[in-house]
Amino acid sequence: MAVDVSTAIDIRRPRHEVAAYASDPDHTTEWYANIKTVERESPPPLAVGSRMRFVATFLGRRLVYTYEVVEHVPGERFVMRTAEGPFPMETTYTWQDAGEGATRMTMRNRGEPAGFARVTAPVMAAAMRRAMTKDLARLRAILER
């Protein structure tokens, strides 16, 4: 069973502002509770092929992985995929206008667990959804400050 979790939030800020902040790895630790550090492995600006090394925690585990940007449409869509790490995952951000200068940001995380992890995929998905919901709420609090 795949893990495929999407959450969305409306933020009362313009789309390009939300997208620029959320996709900037220098801001990642400000709104992701579980990501402890981010190091750029590629010089800015961010583009397809850029790599970032993350240290994160999930379900009580320390995870170290490198994400590579595989799609980047500023203000619309941003996709990162595991280039090196304990398991393949993909994270997608999309942004849409939500009326009156607001933006709907959707975050999606997906991966294909292997072995017994397939059986516990719902547990992982639930933990992921809880974390993603909190992270997006934190992002909104920062941007609407």
Place this chain on the structure above:
Amino acid sequence: MARDGWAALFVSAFRQSRNPMVLVDDERRIVEANVAFLRMLGRRRDALVGKHLYTLVAGGPIATPAEWRARLVQGHFTGSATMLHEDGSEIAVQWAGHTEVATGRRLVLFVALNTSRWGSHFRRHRDHKPARGKLSARELEVVRLVARGETGPEIAAELGIANETVRTHVRNAMTKLGARSRAHLVAKALGEPNLQT
């Protein structure tokens, strides 16, 4: 791309899951059990590890050695079993089993999908489930009327007793017959010649 990180995440999910889970080897010996499983059966981990899973099943193994080997090959299977709580009571469990080769040996992960609830409790006591013939005359009478489709107030009116008393007779009959619902009680009644109307 490494994929072994999933194994580490599985261990975390296994430990944290609210679904009772138990890992057994290909001889059905318990290798690991999560907290939810231990809680469900009221047992300690060190009392379970190394023990055959079927020793926790009322009536013993539900699969012969040959059937078990066939399920191992099948890889994914489901079923139900009545499991024994430490205090001697029983818990009906619907489960799913998944076979994988992990750390060089074949293991089976059992996940409890549903467990029986009995009133506000999770389990029912074995002592409350004697043979069918032990229903009292009044309970038999009430069960026959339930099997006819009569409601509690109708039965109460017909027998000249309080509705609450009817409910008590039904509850006691369900306990004695091991029925999980009124429908189950009726099904059992219809399957028992002595109870048929």
